[in-house]
Amino acid sequence: MRVTLPVYALVLLLLPAAPAAAESPAAIEWHPWSDEVFERARREQRFVLLDLEAVWCHWCHVMDRETYANTAVAEVINRHYLAVKVDQDARPDLSGRYKAYGWPATIVFAPDGTEIVKRAGYIEPAGMRKLLLAIVADPSPESAALTALPENLSVESRLPPAVRGELLKRHREFYDASLGGLPLMQKFLKRDSVEYALHLASRGNRREEERARQTLDAALNLLDPVWGGFYQYSVRGDWHHPHYEKIMPTQAGYLRLYALAWGMWREPRYLNAAAEVVRYLDDFLTAPGGAFYTSQDADRVPGEKSAEYFALGDAERRTRGMPRVDTHIYARENGWMIEALATLYEFTHEPEYLNRALGAAAWIEQNRTLPGGGYRHDAHDPAGPYLGDTLAMARACLQLYRVTADRRWLDRSITAAAFMREHFIHPGGGMATATADNTPITPLPEIDENIAFVRFMNLLANYTGDAGHRELAEHAMRYLATADVATAWATQAGILLSDDELSADPLHLTIVGSKGDEAAHTLFHAALKVPAWYKRVEWWDRQEGDLPNPDVRYPQLDRAAAFLCTEKRCSFPLYTPEDMTALIAASEKG
Secondary structure, three states: OOOOOOHHHOOHHHHOOOOOOOOOOOOOOOOOOOHHHHHHHHOOOEEEEEEOOOOHHHHEEEEEHHOOOOOOHHHHHHHHEEEEEEEHHHHHHHHHHHHHOOOOOOEEEEOOEEEEEEEEEOHHHHHHHHHHHHHHHOOOOOHHHHOOOOOOOOOOOOOOHHHHHHHHHHHHHHHOOOOOOOOOOOOOHHHHHHHHHHHHHOOOOOHHHHHHHHHHHHHHHHOOOOOOOOOOOOOOOOOOOOOOOEHHHHHHHHHHHHHHHHHHHOOHHHHHHHHHHHHHHHHHHHHOOOOOOEEEOOOOOOOOHHHHHOOOHHHHHHHHHHOOEEOOOOOOHHHHHHHHHHHHHHHHOHHHHHHHHHHHHHHHHHHOEEEOOOOOOOOOEEEEEEHHHHHHHHHHHHHHHHHHHHHEEEEEEEHHHHHHHHEEEEEOOOOOOOOOOOOOOOOOHHHHHHHHHHEEEHHHHHHHHHHHHHHHHHHHHHOOOHEEEEEEOOOOOOHHHEEEEHHOOEEEEEEEOOOOHHHHHHHHHHHOOOOOOOEEEEEEEEOOOOOOOOOOOOOOOOOOOOEEOOOOOOOOEEHHHHHHHHHHHHHHHH
16 A cells, blocks of 8 residues: 655655745735635636645745745736635634645635645745746646545445554554654654554553653653743654744643553653643633633744744743734634643542633633534634534533533533534545535545544443444544545554444443542542543432433442443442452453
8 A cells, every 4th residue: 555644744854945035015915715715716717826824833924924925926826816815723624624734835726626736835936936827827736636535435334454454554663763753854742643552552562652652751852841831843853853833732632642641650751741731821821711722833023933032041031022822712722622631630630630621611611602512613703613623622521521420511522412413424424624614615524533533422422322423433434444544644543543442342430429428539530540541431429310321230339339341241349449440450451
């Protein structure tokens, strides 16, 4: 099978030095992304040029300052194109579709929405002018510009043996044994790859444990020693040359991974890394009301590199001024962070982490909900709804249910699942990134979102016993199990995680006892600290009625007890955390 490396991971190797200053201020008329732009393009026989940028991105700033401000480039665009500029954080549908191209991404469309070319990263002025004129001369689409679902999706909801074998081979081989992480010139935590290594390590795989530790330890070099928080990645093939933007996917993803690592190994450096993310959130990305902002810029001055600035201490940095913080409050990004904070609470039992998660969740519930159980992205969305927002908040709510046993969070997960069923099922397979309304190109499924969807929906099915939730997980898995999808990237361990979880029941621990009983509290928090993500932890207080999925009949006892259940049998009552730990260890060995 052909291996395609992720383009975004190689972009910086190809970037030229910044060009000379622009000739004059740009005269480009920028338009919003809309059907109207394509209608006008058809009327005026123009192409549509999409500049998909990130507000925190250094090379996006350089592209604005040098390329789009260049008179010769602007003249070509104004004559032959309608230019559209989009902040990728504001449009999850476009971000998911083109994220392999990094930011900035340049996509040129025919008036009917057909992609003609896609380019990754910074394009200097002369190269941009040449590219735009070449498209005018020959608008034939490049093969790389064609985006579509594979013609024949898998009919099975599990990985075919050959595809699974290929993914396992790639996971084993696509690894930097000397430095940790993936063998790319950009160094970052590929989160699903690390989590899959943790998953295998929990089953006793020493090699995967060593890889996970090596990668997590190496990534600590991306932690800002002054303000906390993780830089997005490092260049030059090592972990010591960071790009300085701090974005929510990195903060939430790394926080969750280091929380899982702390839960497994109790190594203080992993707990410290997670705590340093929280410190950064408190100081820079926490909005009034408790929700979270989106990102902080890589540059103090847009377009100027900031290595010297980030080498300074706190006082010196603040004296020179602060890199811009994007104060948008998106449901998707908050869902990621709420889940991560609740995971950190799960393994630490530190109330401050749960309180932060609950505070952000309350704000999002009040300000970003949609009728029918979904979530909007921002206060006012130009399009949408988007799968990512409802999915991230659904996962966050399910995690809050696990760590609090408060059934209102399970109820929110269930209504969010119903909303996703209604709005995002793609007729060709998988779950689409957005609805088809208000967008000039058809939304398609995106791999990472479908991985997260399968894992959420399968776990929700175990909590609810609802066969419909399981069916949705299997529908999305058929997309992921398609060979052309599963092998489109150099490595995709998240698909292996999804397949493993669909093929087995989660670890199932139930506490039976009053929520006013201190012994029941002790057992519940001991169950949470069991080092696994794929687990079903419930607390049955008989005064609340039956459990949501009463698939086990527990005995009436005169004191609080825990039960470990499998698909075949349940344990005898366990009255102490030590009894629980010993039985879990024995069951894993046997």
